[in-house]
Amino acid sequence: xxxxxxxxxxxxxxxxxxxxxxxxxxxxxLGYTYCFGGMAFAYFLxxxxxxxxxxxxxxxxxxxxxxxxxxITNEVRMGWLIRGLHKWSAxxxxxxxxxxxxxxxxxxxxxxxxxxxxxxxxMTFVLVMFSGFTGYLLPWDQKAYWATExxxxxxxxxxxxxxxxxxxxxxxxxxxxxxxxxxxxLHILYLxxxxxxxxxxxxxxxxxxxxxxxx
Amino acid sequence: MTRRAFLIxxxxxxxxxxxxxxxxxxxxxxxxxxxxxxxxxxFAIDEDELPRRGVRKVEFKYAVDDNEVLNxxxxxxxxxxxxxxxxxxxxxxCYVNWDxxxxxxxxxxxxxxxxxxxxxxxxxxxxxxxxxxxxxxxGKVYIGVTV
Numbered sequence: 001x002x003x004x005x006x007x008x009x010x011x012x013x014x015x016x017x018x019x020x021x022x023x024x025x026x027x028x029x030l031g032y033t034y035c036f037g038g039m040a041f042a043y044f045l046x047x048x049x050x051x052x053x054x055x056x057x058x059x060x061x062x063x064x065x066x067x068x069x070x071x072i073t074n075e076v077r078m079g080w081l082i083r084g085l086h087k088w089s090a091x092x093x094x095x096x097x098x099x100x101x102x103x104x105x106x107x108x109x110x111x112x113x114x115x116x117x118x119x120x121x122x123m124t125f126v127l128v129m130f131s132g133f134t135g136y137l138l139p140w141d142q143k144a145y146w147a148t149e150x151x152x153x154x155x156x157x158x159x160x161x162x163x164x165x166x167x168x169x170x171x172x173x174x175x176x177x178x179x180x181x182x183x184x185x186l187h188i189l190y191l192x193x194x195x196x197x198x199x200x201x202x203x204x205x206x207x208x209x210x211x212x213x214x215x
Numbered sequence: 216m217t218r219r220a221f222l223i224x225x226x227x228x229x230x231x232x233x234x235x236x237x238x239x240x241x242x243x244x245x246x247x248x249x250x251x252x253x254x255x256x257x258f259a260i261d262e263d264e265l266p267r268r269g270v271r272k273v274e275f276k277y278a279v280d281d282n283e284v285l286n287x288x289x290x291x292x293x294x295x296x297x298x299x300x301x302x303x304x305x306x307x308x309c310y311v312n313w314d315x316x317x318x319x320x321x322x323x324x325x326x327x328x329x330x331x332x333x334x335x336x337x338x339x340x341x342x343x344x345x346x347x348x349x350x351x352x353x354g355k356v357y358i359g360v361t362v
Contacts, residue, residue, distance in 0.1 A: 053240055078243040085236075 021207055030211065036100035041199070043093035050086040051188065058138065060184035062177030065140035090132060097125055109212035117205040124198045127191050134187040140180060148183075149175050256350050256357035259288065265356065266292050270313045270331065272302075279362045288347055288358055289313060289320070291331060299358055300333050301345040311344070320344065 009015050015022070057076055059068040072079040101121065104110060110118040137148040152169045156162040171178030257277040265271065274287045287310070289300040300320070302310045309324035319336065320329040327338035334343045348359030 049240075053243055056244060075247065076243060077245070077247055078239040081236075081239055082243055 024207075024210075027211060033099070033103045034211070036096050036103055040093055040096035040100055043089045043096060044195070044199070046085060046089040047093060048192065050082050050089065051192075053082045054086055055188060058184075060138070060180050062140075062180060065138065065180055069139045069141075090135065094128060094132060097128060101125070104212075107212055113209055114205070114212060117202060117209070120198050120202050120205070124195055124202065127195050127198065131187060131191045131195070134183040134191065137175075137180065137183045138187065145175060148179065152179075252361045254348065254359050255362050256348075256359050257286075259290070259356045259358045262351055262354045262356055265290060265297065268292055270315070272313065273358075275358065277360065277362070286360060290356070291333075293331065297349060297351070297356070298332070299347040299349045301347055303345065304340055305335075305342040305344065306338070306340040 005014075054072065057068055057072045057079070059065060069083075072083055074080075104118065104121070133148075133151055137144045152166050152175065155165040155169060158165055167173055169179070169182070170176070171182045255277070257275055259273045259275045260271075269292060271290045271292075272287060273290055274285060276283055276285050278284070287302050289302055291298045291300060304311050304322040304324065304327050306322065306325060306327050309322050311320040311322045311327070311329065313319075314321050318331055320331075320333070322328070322338065322340070325339050327340040328336040329340070329344050330336050332343075333346065335341075350357040350359065
């Protein structure tokens, strides 16, 4: 590897403990359908970095949320690009996960000992859907408002405590500025951290168990 | 083309794309100038409220982007007529006060002192007090502020 990497490796010792991972043999008969998991992770990284940039300008408040989105899109240099990356990565992230899940299902990679990894993946998918839902409110336009109005109202179908669940999500009986703050916090703090932890477990098991053989 | 050369080509073009996006991100982070500042004259007091000689402090309100701003200034009437001083000390931006006994502007923060024409007498201020543009129209005194 390059000089810079060797300098770092001599001091930090990166290569040796990761040799099993970096130099492992990948089965030669894997097709392109095995790429969807990696693609999903690439979209996750793009979402994280573009999201970090968006949080520099976005203001999560009732009065300024929409205005700050308009500012990011029209006034901030390259704002349209960063916002576009975030928006499109989000959609492609979920599409990649669905294809990844289909591939795992078809190749029967959910059987023991990989059953736990399937469960972790399913939990990640739920959290990703929540990320999409909470992120959808943040532009604070008509579409976002009514989508959240309808989406949070679905919680009322839960028996006995449905209304309480809805109020907890909304931060009050109505979708308001309190809802933006809640959704923003979930979207940029709770959900990404939880997803990162789950992905760590996901990748750990892939490394340990290897890739399931084709059918 | 060999598979190895093809993959290296892919990695190189992908790296170029990443570098381009990182440059765009740096540009994105750097703040853009939000608006052009312009001079606006704001009503301060009536002309007949001006002192014959000496210093008077005024407070005046105006709107900047729908937000009300309270500002203040010193009106000084001397031999050369009316002069308006900004009360902001040129050292680190504290508000100076007029001391009528010593006939000096005193800055409470680091002891900067200015005479009645705004010149620095003592202390750390690097420049005399800033003068603000003034306009008298039909008996009313207007002060120029940048908004």
